[in-house]
Amino acid sequence: MNGISKSKRRLALRLRSRRGREREGLALAEGPRVVVEALRSSVEVRWVAVGGELAARQEGRAIAEAAHRRGAQVLIADGAAVRDLCSTESPLPVLACVRPPSRDTRPLVRGRYLMAAGVQIPGNLGTLIRSAWGFGLDGVVIGKGTVDPWNAKVVRASAGGLFHVPLIAPPGGGAGEAGGVVATEGAEAVNFLHADPAGAPLDRVEAAHRRNWVLVVGNEVGGAPRPEGEAARISVPLAPGVDSLNVAVAGSILMHLLTGGTPREEE
Numbered sequence: 446m447n448g449i450s451k452s453k454r455r456l457a458l459r460l461r462s463r464r465g466r467e468r469e470g471l472a473l474a475e476g477p478r479v480v481v482e483a484l485r486s487s488v489e490v491r492w493v494a495v496g497g498e499l500a501a502r503q504e505g506r507a508i509a510e511a512a513h514r515r516g517a518q519v520l521i522a523d524g525a526a527v528r529d530l531c532s533t534e535s536p537l538p539v540l541a542c543v544r545p546p547s548r549d550t551r552p553l554v555r556g557r558y559l560m561a562a563g564v565q566i567p568g569n570l571g572t573l574i575r576s577a578w579g580f581g582l583d584g585v586v587i588g589k590g591t592v593d594p595w596n597a598k599v600v601r602a603s604a605g606g607l608f609h610v611p612l613i614a615p616p617g618g619g620a621g622e623a624g625g626v627v628a629t630e631g632a633e634a635v636n637f638l639h640a641d642p643a644g645a646p647l648d649r650v651e652a653a654h655r656r657n658w659v660l661v662v663g664n665e666v667g668g669a670p671r672p673e674g675e676a677a678r679i680s681v682p683l684a685p686g687v688d689s690l691n692v693a694v695a696g697s698i699l700m701h702l703l704t705g706g707t708p709r710e711e712e
Contacts, residue, residue, distance in 0.1 A: 447520055447521055447522070448520065448521075448522045448523070448526070449494055449520050449522045449526055449527070449530070453492065453494075453520070453542075454530065456469065456471070456542070457473060457530040457540065457542070458530065460472060460473050460542070461473075461532050461597070463593045463596070466545075466593065466595055470544060470545075471491065471542055471543065471544055471545075472542075472543055472544075472545050472595035472597075472600065473530075473531075473532075473540060473541065473542060473543070473597050473600070474540070474541040474543055474597075474600050474601075474605075474608075475531045475532070475533055475539070475540055475541075475597055475600070475601055476533075476537060476539060476601060477499075477504060477508060477537050477539045478604060478605060479541075479600060479601055479603075479604065479605045480493060480508060480539045480540070480541045481507075481508060481511070481605065482604070482605020482606070482608050482609065483541050483543055483605065483608050484508070484511040484512060484515055484517075484541075485511075485605075485608070486605075486608035486609055487546075488543050488544070488545070488546060488608050489543060489544040490512065490515055490517040490541055490542070490543050491517060491518065491541075491542040491543065491544060492512075492517055492518035492519070492520060492541070492542050493508065493509070493512040493517050493518070493519055493520065493539070493540070493541045493542075494520040494521075494522050494527050494530070494538075494539070494540045494541075495508055495509055495519065495520070495521055495522070495527070495538070495539055496522065496523065496524030496525075496526075496527045496528070496537070496538030496539070497521055497522065497523060497524060498524050498538075499524065499537055499538055499539065500521045504537075505539070508539060509521070512541075517541070522538075524538040525538075527539070527540050531597070532597045532598070533597055533598055533601050543608075545595050546612075548587070548612050548613060548614040549584060549611045549612065549613045549614065550613070550614050551584070551611075551613060552616070553586070553613075553616055553635045553659050554635055554657065555657050556582075556583035556584070556657055557581075557582050557583055557657065557658055557659075557660075557703070557704065558582060558583055558584050558585065558586055558613065558658070558659045558660070559573060559574075559577045559582055559584075559585045559586065559659075559660050559662065559696065559700065560585075560586035560588055560615070560637075560659050560660065560661045560662070561573060561585065561586065561587060561588055561591045561662060562588035562589070562590070562591065562661055562662065562663045562664070563588065563589065563590035563591055563663050563664035564591045564592065564662065564663070564664065564665070564692060565590065565591070565592050565664060565665060566592065566665055567592050567596045567598035567599045567602060568598060568599075568602045568693070569602075569665065569691065569692050569693040570591065570592050570594060570599050570602070570693075571598065571599040571600065571601065571602020571603040571604075571606075571607070572602050572603075572693035572697065573585070573662065573692070573693050573696050573697065574594070574599070574602075574603040574606045574607050574610055575602065575603045575604050575606040576693075576696065576697035576700050576701075577606065577610050577700060578603070578606030578609050578610045579606070580700045580701060580704045581704065582610065582700065582704075583611070584610060584611040584612065584613045585610055585611070585612055585613065586612075586613045586614070586615055586616075586659065587612055587613070587614070587615070588615050589615065590664065594607060594612055595607075616635065635659055636652055636655050636657055636658045636659065636677075637658075637659050637661055637677070638650070638652060638653055638658050638659065638660050638661065638677050638678075638679050638699075638703070639661045639677065639678045639679065640660065640661060640662045640663070640678075640679060640680070640692075640695055640696060640699055641678040641679070641680055642680055642683075642688055642689040643678065643680065644677075644678030644679045644680035645677075645678065645679060645680065646679070646680060646682050647679055647699075647702050647703070650677050650678075650679050651677075652677040653677065653679055653703060658703065660696065660699055660700060660703060662692050662695070662696040662699075663692070664692075665691075665692050679699065681695050681698050681699060681702075
């Protein structure tokens, strides 16, 4: 049992804050499932800490072996010491230090994307990213006012999806984040679909049937930014007397409906 050095312990504590993550260029992944997905992805994994009691079991050995294959440093430590470095509840002590990739700047004219505009609750963003992964979207745009996607609670709620779905910077360095989402790229307009409880059902919105789109979901209180002009507003049909759904639930349902519940086939 080689333990966790004081320098790594101090690093892990710094990575609990957004400022620390931005300064170090690193983040944490907690729990067996999330760490396994990190090791399965192309994201750089610097080191993995596994509690001694878990390392003695098949699940822990498999994680340690996968980390070795990836060239990551493996630390076998006291389980309580690993749990102390986790910011969320982690009954199984596994912690990984990863280097998040840079945000993608791809154009949004082609593909199917989710845009989180002002989503502030970590669990909601993590769930949305997990759904985007599950339905085969091409990426998630992290808009202004949205919680840091590398917050440990977001990473955990994504069930590891964060390591497989590209995170994308908003178009124009800010366009598409606030009111007036009418960004264009070249001669073609981005097909923004705004989730809005007052919007029309998908089957009545022509833009919702196009091959390429960006689904915009917004703040838990204020909702998605108001589109300008003829930008489409879509909604989930609800029972009488119900005015809205949680943003993660509504966004996931809309992704399911927009994709037909199946990932896009390889072209």
